[in-house]
């Protein structure tokens with residue numbers, strides 16, 4: 001029997017705010033333990049939370065970027081449970097009235113477009129972090145109260161690879177929107193995975209297994225590959241899976257059972273009495289709508305469509321946003337945007353890396369790149385010479401036309417001059433010349449090379465080939 005996997009993801013993302021969600025402590029990674037704390041985020045009795053408006057804005061912005069409905073009424077709730085890294089004994093989150101609902105993410109997967117529906121994206125607070133030492137344990141509360149968004153997907157994902165691609169697209173969208181830096185190394189994105197298997201074609205879902213707290217996308221992919229294999233094996237030999245929570249062991253590359261969960265946890269949710277429900281106004285929403293940016297996929301498709309770029313070039317400009325912006329500023333007026341893309345990707349990027357420089361430091365004006373491409377296209381200079389001109393442009397900042405003129409680099413297409421070079425080359429190299437006459441076609445390239453040398457690289461290679469052939473065949 002053939003089985004299929006059904007996967008849903010809950011992705012937690014730390015928001016890019018200056019301060020925490022309920023207090024003025026810095027939202028900052030890497031500070032010495034327990035230095036960004038105050039009575040509010042330490043959960044001391046009697047304190048009151050004050051909502052960080054930027055966190056609310058970023059959540060709404062995420063809703064817009066993920067094609068969600070923005071709830072006209074949202075509220076916060078207390079999720080009650082005990083854990084050492086959460087001194088209040090409850091987490092403030094959004095339970096039944098989240099800020100955003102019912103959206104979707106489109107992304108490229110396996111050569112086509114895939115869509116994963118988004119159930120909701122809601123706002124909550126992060127908790128502290130436990131550290132276990134040899135003889136004791138400690139808690140760092142710097143992370144407690146960092147604004148955290150939970151993005152819940154529908155179980156639309158069918159493979160480990162698809163989960164991976166979905167996560168990468170989600171991350172790109174959030175980074176593009178300035179919602180989060182999504183730095184995985186700093187734990188800014190964490191994932192809970194729900195996965196079950198069922199015989200292909202069956203409607204009813206299998207027992208849902210949750211894998212908690214994954215902090216890398218490749219870990220998610222490997223955990224899913226393992227877990228799907230494991231579940232299929234159990235089911236296909238007649239075993240039964242029960243709803244449970246498992247942990248991914250990245251070293252052993254296996255999932256292990258942590259606890260079985262026959263009933264849902266009872267967190268005794270109730271509305272947070274210290275925070276007002278949130279009802280965004282029209283003008284507030286309009287202001288946030290202005291922060292919506294073009295999404296990575298839309299940008300890629302537009303670059304391919306408008307500038308006739310191959311997918312790989314367009315993808316480069318999606319990953320490197322400033323470089324893409326720079327390219328576009330030139331390509332809009334350029335005769336040959338593809339050639340401009342080649343210069344920007346192959347030459348400019350390499351030079352910038354080599355010189356450890358950035359785009360604003362460039363000495364030449366952006367239009368110089370399209371001018372250079374035009375000089376090659378029109379046959380005024382060879383593409384080899386163009387490399388030298390580009391080098392000069394980069395060093396001194398002159399326009400390519402000026403460099404070509406000053407250094408006398410224009411391609412020689414004057415037949416009389418070329419004839420002379422060809423005669424010289426034939427006389428100086430009787431061996432290859434007679435080889436060609438005897439039918440060794442490759443000998444022509446050698447002679448062509450000699451003519452290019454005599455002309456200091458300026459001869460028009462196509463013309464040289466024609467002239468040499470004519471002379472040798474005569």
Ligand SMILES: [Zn+2]
Nearest residue numbers: 023025038041
């Ligand atoms: Zn605080």
